[in-house]
Structure formats: structure tokens, C-alpha cells
Amino acid sequence: MAARSSFLSVMVMNIKRTLLTTTALLTTTSLGTTAYAENLQHTQQLLSIKQCSQCDLTGAGLVLANLAGADLSGADLSRANLSGANLTGADLSGANLTGASLNGANLTGANLSGANLTSTDLRNALLVNAQLFGVSLSTAYVQGTVGIPQYAGTAEDFYAWGVVEAERGNFAAAIENYNQALIIKPDFAPAYLGRGVAYFRLRDVAKATEDANKAGELFTTQGNTEGYQTSQNVIQAIEVAQNPPKARRGGFSLGGALVSIGSLLFKLISPF
Missing domain, CATH: 1.25.40.10 (Tetratricopeptide repeat domain)
Known part of the structure; x- marks a missing residue:
């Protein structure tokens, strides 16, 4: 009986955490209003050759950018705006996407394994055939997200x-x-x-x-x-x-x- 009670307590805590995260965005108008300096050299490198492993792209403005197949492994994309970007087949493994917006982004076949998705906006994003091994979506915003693999959630x-x-x-x-x-x-x-x-x-x-x-x-x-x-x-x-x-x-x-x-x-x- 005690084991069942303990199990139910853990389950309730998990549901509370997830529901609080998913409903919080409904009363929030933006992910943040603070401005951050953008490393323009790294941003230009990414847009020109799509090779920017380990780059500093903090706060980068990449709305609707065509980044299909881009190498962004280990890049710092915290607070970057990638809304509507084409990231089909992109390598985002180990990337820092804390607070980044990927709202409506196409991440079909992208590799997000090991990425930091804390407070990442993935609303309406496409994740079909994406790799999300070793990531946590517990604090990400996933309303309307399509293709979340079974192993990426409880x-x-x-x-x-x-x-x-x-x-x-x-x-x-x-x-x-x-x-x-x-x-x-x-x-x-x-x-x-x-x-x-x-x-x-x-x-x-x-x-x-x-x-x-x-x-x-x-x-x-x-x-x-x-x-x-x-x-x-x-x-x-x-x-x-x-x-x-x-x-x-x-x-x-x-x-x-x-x-x-x-x-x-x-x-x-x-x-x-």
C-alpha cells in the first residue's frame, strides 16, 4: 500500500510539473523582453556557409532563415529567435536552446540529441523523425508541436x-x-x-x-x-x-x- 502511495505521489508531481509548464505560456505574451548583443560574425558565418559548430549565436535573429542541413552542434543559441526557420536535417546536437524560439520551425529529421531545451518555444514546430535522445521537454512549450517521439516524454x-x-x-x-x-x-x-x-x-x-x-x-x-x-x-x-x-x-x-x-x-x- 505504501509503495502504491509513493508511486501515485511521484506521478502527481510529474503531472503537476508538466501542466504548470504547458499552461504557463497561455498567460505569457513573450519569452522575454531583454535585449542581448548578437555576435554578427558568427551569424553571418552561419547564414553564408551553414557551418557554425560551437558558435556563439546568443540572441541571434534568425526568423524564417533557411538552415536546412546546417551544422549547429554545440552552438549557443540561447534566446535566439528561430521562429519559422527551416532546420530540416540540421545538426543541433548538444546545442544550448535555452529560452530560444523555434515557434513554427521545421525540424524534420533534425538532430537535437543532448540539446538544452529549457524554456524552449517549440509551439507548432515539426519534429517528425527528429532525434531527441537525452533531452528533456519538461519545461519546453509544445502546444501544437507535431511528431514528438514516444521516448521523449512520459x-x-x-x-x-x-x-x-x-x-x-x-x-x-x-x-x-x-x-x-x-x-x-x-x-x-x-x-x-x-x-x-x-x-x-x-x-x-x-x-x-x-x-x-x-x-x-x-x-x-x-x-x-x-x-x-x-x-x-x-x-x-x-x-x-x-x-x-x-x-x-x-x-x-x-x-x-x-x-x-x-x-x-x-x-x-x-x-x-
Whole structure:
């Protein structure tokens, strides 16, 4: 019993950390306003020959730059602005990307192994086939990021990212994150429930019902009463959607139920 309690405590701490990170950006208008001197010689070298290993590119302005295949291994790109840059196949292994903006950047096939991604803005970036071995995304901003490899996050991380995407109305991305969480942890009941809600919002009633029922079964087995009740609320909401006139006579509010369920997804394993 003590071991299970300890495990749950660690899991809650991980979810808290991830949700605090992913939701913090929603109330932040920028990553920083302090100006830093840019090493123009290194910036020019990078843009001209795309070879800048170990370069000092702190605070460099590289918005929309074409850096496909560039060698930036070990470079200091802290606070650099690489928004929308083409970094396809680039070597960023061991690079310092602390506080850098890669918002909307194309990092397909890039090597980010060993890079420092502390507070890195990866929103809407493409990471398909990118290498992220030995990195931590726990404090990076990944809303809308596509292609995060399974090994780059825990089940709790992917669940938290899924909840945030669902809150943003990006249900397809939420489902992808829930899928990753369930591959890592097949009995992760909250991920089934979250995925069921996302399917429901995409009007896939069959899959929504299947996931809600599966979540209910797992919550029951795991002794999570609140989770089980929430899964039943989802099932009831699905039934109401199938027969709205009857729902009106009973006084059940479909919209209110969805809002309540969405809020509870945050609470299930990360009570603040």
C-alpha cells in the first residue's frame, strides 16, 4: 500500500510539473523582453556557409532563415529567435536552446540529441523523425508541436499535453498525445477518458463510448471513484447527444457537462 502511495505521489508531481509548464505560456505574451548583443560574425558565418559548430549565436535573429542541413552542434543559441526557420536535417546536437524560439520551425529529421531545451518555444514546430535522445521537454512549450517521439516524454507528459490541446480545441492533436500515453502505459485510465472526450467532440460516438467504458472499467479496478463517476458523466453526455429532446425534459445540460468533464481531466491525477 505504501509503495502504491509513493508511486501515485511521484506521478502527481510529474503531472503537476508538466501542466504548470504547458499552461504557463497561455498567460505569457513573450519569452522575454531583454535585449542581448548578437555576435554578427558568427551569424553571418552561419547564414553564408551553414557551418557554425560551437558558435556563439546568443540572441541571434534568425526568423524564417533557411538552415536546412546546417551544422549547429554545440552552438549557443540561447534566446535566439528561430521562429519559422527551416532546420530540416540540421545538426543541433548538444546545442544550448535555452529560452530560444523555434515557434513554427521545421525540424524534420533534425538532430537535437543532448540539446538544452529549457524554456524552449517549440509551439507548432515539426519534429517528425527528429532525434531527441537525452533531452528533456519538461519545461519546453509544445502546444501544437507535431511528431514528438514516444521516448521523449512520459505517459503523464503526453496526457498533460493532450489535455492542453483539447482545451485549445485541437482534438486531433489531443488524440495523438493520448495515443502516445497509452502506448507507454496501456492501463492509464485518464488517457482513455481524455481520448473519449476528444472523440466525442469530433462526433465519433462509437469510439467515444468505447473509450469512456474502458476508462470506467480501469478506474473501478484501480479504486478511483472520482474517475469512475467522471467516465459515467461522459457516457451520459454521449447518450444525451443522441437524444437531445429527452435530455431537455430531464434538465440535463450537455454544454455544462462537457465543461465540467474538461475541467476534471486536469484534476484527475493532478489536483492543485
